[in-house]
Amino acid sequence: MNGLVNWFIDTLGGIPGEWVAFIISMVPILELRGGLLAASLMGVDILTAVPICIIGNLIPVPFILWFITPLFSWLKKTRLFRPMVEKLEAKAMGKQDRLEKGYFWGLTLFVGIPLPGTGAWTGSLLAALLDIPFKKSFPAVLLGILIATVIMSAISYGLLGSILALFA
Numbered sequence: 001m002n003g004l005v006n007w008f009i010d011t012l013g014g015i016p017g018e019w020v021a022f023i024i025s026m027v028p029i030l031e032l033r034g035g036l037l038a039a040s041l042m043g044v045d046i047l048t049a050v051p052i053c054i055i056g057n058l059i060p061v062p063f064i065l066w067f068i069t070p071l072f073s074w075l076k077k078t079r080l081f082r083p084m085v086e087k088l089e090a091k092a093m094g095k096q097d098r099l100e101k102g103y104f105w106g107l108t109l110f111v112g113i114p115l116p117g118t119g120a121w122t123g124s125l126l127a128a129l130l131d132i133p134f135k136k137s138f139p140a141v142l143l144g145i146l147i148a149t150v151i152m153s154a155i156s157y158g159l160l161g162s163i164l165a166l167f168a
Contacts, residue, residue, distance in 0.1 A: 005034045009042060017042030018052055025056025028121040032057035032145060033114045033152050040156040054149055057120050061141050064124035065134050091117075092126045103132055104140045111144025114152055120145055 005024065012020045021044055025035030032053045039049035072089065075081040111123035120141050127137035153159060 004030060005038050005041070008034070009038055017044040018048060021049055022052050022056040025053040026059055029119075031119045031121060032148055033119070036149070036152045036156040046153060046157050046159075050149055050153060054145060057145050058142065061120050061124050061138065062134075064121065065128050065137055065141075068125055068128045088125070089129060092122060092129055103127075103130070104136060107132070107137060107140040108144045108147070111141050112147030112151070114148050119148070 008024050008027075008030070009020060012023060017039060020042060021035040021039035024030050024038050025032050027034070035053035035056055036049055039053065040046075044052075072085050075085045107123055107127055110118050110126070111120050123141050123144060124137070127141070132140075
């Protein structure tokens, strides 16, 4: 992830760090994790970076929840995009077992624990494919983003070491 974050920082180097963090937070794969890491590397204050990255990561969520299923249905009608869509659906549905027991908390933890292949984009895609209603899936994704924010802020800004030092 560091290489990709650094590529974005270099590519978007002419704009303020806050905007770089915001843009990275909207990008699949990197999302809030990459946004907070970029903000930290660019010297953006944590109190500024956190809301920027949360908003950036949250912006795509309603669009994914509302429009990805109809978009996928339309794309599967084309010979060009059908294999890609089916691969994305299979990948997302392969993570379905993590959500089977208690969709709300499963989706929340899936989005909140920053591991490869998890996050708001994949969580929202999975929620849409599983037909979890918006009023249930959006709060779960939001709570997951907030959990990821705490974890990634501690990692990206070195807060974890400071917290552990308090107990030593």
